[in-house]
């Protein structure tokens with residue numbers, strides 16, 4: 122008998138199995154790499170039965186955040202090149218299952234990162250109990266292999282992180298440990314201090330954003346704590362160009378958009394590909410500035426636009442793709458959901474005297490149709506889609522496929538093996554009767570994240 126319940130279950134099982142297949146293929150790749158890297162590194166292993174100790178906690182954190190940090194960089198690049206091939210084969214196999222045969226695309230050699238250590242320009246640190254039980258330990262969470270509990274480990278030994286970020290994190294921990302207000306691990310737990318986000322530019326200007334849970338705390342209490350932390354930083358000669366307080370009622374602090382300037386400038390600025398970019402606390406900016414230059418350079422080589430092209434920049438963040446692309450094309454239109462990022466992009470265009478870029482606030486899936494109506498006369502449309510780790514809503518892919526003007530698409534992904542990104546890529550190419558599919562022509566890897574397993578990939582589609 123037909124049962125919607127059973128049907129749902131079956132659907133879920135199929136979904137889980139598909140996900141498991143995908144996960145299996147990538148786990149296999151990285152397991153193979155782990156075997157190789159432990160031979161190379163002779164690394165101290167945290168055994169699955171031992172308690173974390175003062176010494177092993179740092180190895181446990183290293184293993185989870187920068188698992189390749191003891192592998193020579195040249196070797197890391199080889200491993201990521203191999204991983205790109207794995208992604209490519211996985212994509213072909215998924216398309217094969219969906220009855221779409223493709224030729225393997227050209228995979229270009231990986232571009233390395235000009236800066237290997239201390240390259241991160243943004244870090245987020247949160248509170249949890251440390252291995253000594255101190256509830257106000259700031260850093261990253263690591264699971265204790267002996268009991269599965271989560272502990273917080275300070276970031277001091279991570280080599281991809283700037284010393285200046287670690288210094289601010291350490292100062293914040295010292296300050297919070299002296300404060301009478303408790304740490305907050307969950308928005309409903311009555312605690313106050315959640316963590317701190319630190320950003321900086323190549324010049325060394327720093328922005329710090331203190332994240333707290335305002336539930337149950339008066340404005341006076343919050344103002345007093347902001348002032349005291351600012352005074353504390355000054356008393357220990359930690360110089361921050363821009364200090365913000367970010368009250369957040371949600372588990373994910375990015376869901377709240379209130380940022381209160383406590384001291385200093387509203388923005389920091391970064392020089393990238395000869396342009397000066399404005400960055401607000403809530404705006405996206407590529408994490409590794411020098412490699413971002415390499416990424417954009419490679420991106421424009423692949424897109425190869427002309428002076429008559431129109432550049433459609435989907436998920437435009439602070440407008441980097443459009444601003445940098447503006448010199449090669451007739452005009453650019455960026456679409457971005459975060460208001461601060463859109464304002465930054467507009468101001469950056471003014472600051473650099475760029476007249477041919479327009480930025481629109483909204484979700485791509487909601488505004489793309491309207492934007493495409495406006496662009497109906499545009500010639501030689503080049504489209505760049507650069508969503509976050511999780512990929513985009515299927516509606517975006519549908520809208521792109523449905524639009525006859527979009528025949529050249531660069532999909533830039535920092536996590537191509539995430540299930541939704543894989544699905545996005547498959548759905549661009551898969552045969553269906555309604556819309557004309559894209560062909561995946563090439564993949565270009567750029568190592569944005571040395572010492573980690575992640576790598577930026579540019580997928581170049583044409584139709």
Ligand SMILES: C[S@@+](CC[C@H](N)C(=O)[O-])C[C@H]1O[C@@H](n2cnc3c(N)ncnc32)[C@H](O)[C@@H]1O
Nearest residue numbers: 405436437438441457458459484485507508509
């Ligand atoms: C990886 S960043 C890329 C930004 C920019 N292209 C760059 O290179 O700096 C992804 C951006 O997409 C935005 N975003 C994510 N989903 C979106 C959506 N559905 N519609 C519009 N913007 C979105 C995020 O806010 C973020 O700024």
